Amino acid sequence: MVMERNEADSCPGVLRLHQAADGPLARIRIPGGRLEPAQLQALAEAAVELADGSIELTSRGNVQLRQVRDAAALEERLTTAGLLPSTTHERVRNIIASPLSGRVGGWADVHALVPALDTGLRDHPGLAELPGRVLFTLDDGRGDVSGLGGDIGIHAVDDGNFALLLAGKDTGLRVPAAEAVDLMLAAAHAFLALRDGQWRLHEIPDGHDKLTEQLATHPGLTTSPDTVEVTARQDIPVGWLTQADGKVALGAGVRLGSLPARTAEFIAAIEHPVYLTPWRSIVITDLDEWTAEQVVRVLAPMGLIFDAASPWLQVSACAGLPGCAKSHTDIRADAAEAVESGRVIPSGTAQSAHEGLDADEVVAAGRQHWSGCERRCGRPRGHVTDVIATTDGYRIVPSE
Known part of the structure; x- marks a missing residue:
């Protein structure tokens, strides 16, 4: 595939935060995914004292902190922790x-x-x-x-x-x-x-x-x-x-990849x-x-x-509202309700396509990714049923 990029790479880090809809977001690289206990403790303390109280796990084995209130203090803490x-x-x-x-x-x-x-x-x-x-x-x-x-x-x-x-x-x-x-x-x-x-x-x-x-x-x-x-x-x-x-x-497993501090x-x-x-x-x-x-x-x-066998392991989701202004809904809340109400079925026949569904009408089997818009951010690779929020309700796109 040939692709031209006219814009600069804007991938966030600690020194360059992403201005998400709910506030500054820091992404912290964790090579190989390994965290020493003291480093995890430092992340937990930073999440509580400088961010929104949770540690987001990413699909690259990294972590994110949302609503960062003091970027300089975060940089100092992470440097001290070796992160x-x-x-x-x-x-x-x-x-x-x-x-x-x-x-x-x-x-x-x-x-x-x-x-x-x-x-x-x-x-x-x-x-x-x-x-x-x-x-x-x-x-x-x-x-x-x-x-x-x-x-x-x-x-x-x-x-x-x-x-x-x-x-x-x-x-x-x-x-x-x-x-x-x-x-x-x-x-x-x-x-x-x-x-x-x-x-x-x-x-x-x-x-x-x-x-x-x-x-x-x-x-x-x-x-x-x-x-x-x-x-x-x-x-x-x-x-x-x-x-x-x-x-x-x-x-x-960590529910929707959000680890409370x-x-x-x-x-x-x-x-x-x-x-x-x-x-x-x-x-x-x-x-x-x-x-x-x-x-x-x-x-x-x-x-x-x-x-x-937990249905939580079948579900991933993008940030949704309030973290992403492009999202049509609080996608994580809707996905969590689907799991808790038994509408996420661990295995079964793939769904036929549906459109215009209310959140409480969505029922999907097997691996599924919930997206707040058509961009489908964070979608894992492989066979995944897409549950996509639109201006007219949810649309289900079965795994191929």
Whole structure:
């Protein structure tokens, strides 16, 4: 697809806030989704004291704070917590890694590569020019994040080698683990040289092929005729997950991706690493069984979802009113009411198209995304039924 961009990249960060309808919004990059307990506590305190009291989880494993009241104070707190290590490269640190990597399944521990990639991005002054929408993905071979539409990605094919993915497609190039980060950084530099105002690699005409050709001479590369099949999956890790070392990871869904600060404080108090997933959920890691049982006992009544069959896991939504002036309604309130009243059916036959529905008439089965307007912001990839607010009521567009 050929796409021209005439406007500058306006992707928000901490130092450049987005002026949403309900006030300034800050987006904080969390490379690989990993948060230390003290960092989560700092986010919770900032949400209460400087924003609207909630931490929004994004589809890139990052977080957002809405209605920011003091941008300078937020910058100072995040810097102290280690969440803003660069003032020049903060918006380009978009790195997603398989959340369970190194603990449950997968060929390789891709989390071990995240710090090196993050540091490499920040160490190159020129890479500060990357658009804030460029996405790096590190998949440990299970196929959970390679289908998320990354620009530059690696995908483990055995316990020591990775496939290079560009614009979400396999290039046929293979790289040993020791060279993987250097190759991704080389791809980032090459993308900058190719782009002519485009924000994403797939927007550059023949961008995948041109970049593959440029990278083919990188040291240590081999080629493979076997293609990695990349598909979009809704792969939320939920519930009790036994780690390879015998400890327990707990996967928890977060209703519509909005984590109350008070709940975040309880999670931070567990004093174990937390991973944010691109499905707006969390994974609390490295627990003993007794602690894991207590965590579920405390956090489930606070709204975290440990049941993989919960209808809440089927539903995502855009910001809606009052956060977005383009929305026709408070979309999150309508989606939440649909779940609570039993109108979100976990599985079943896809709906036929409907138009002009009142909010309480919407019934949809399976994975669904509620949007306040036709832009469908935040819509996940893959088979998703769209529930769209219009000036004449809701319209249902069945998953294809």
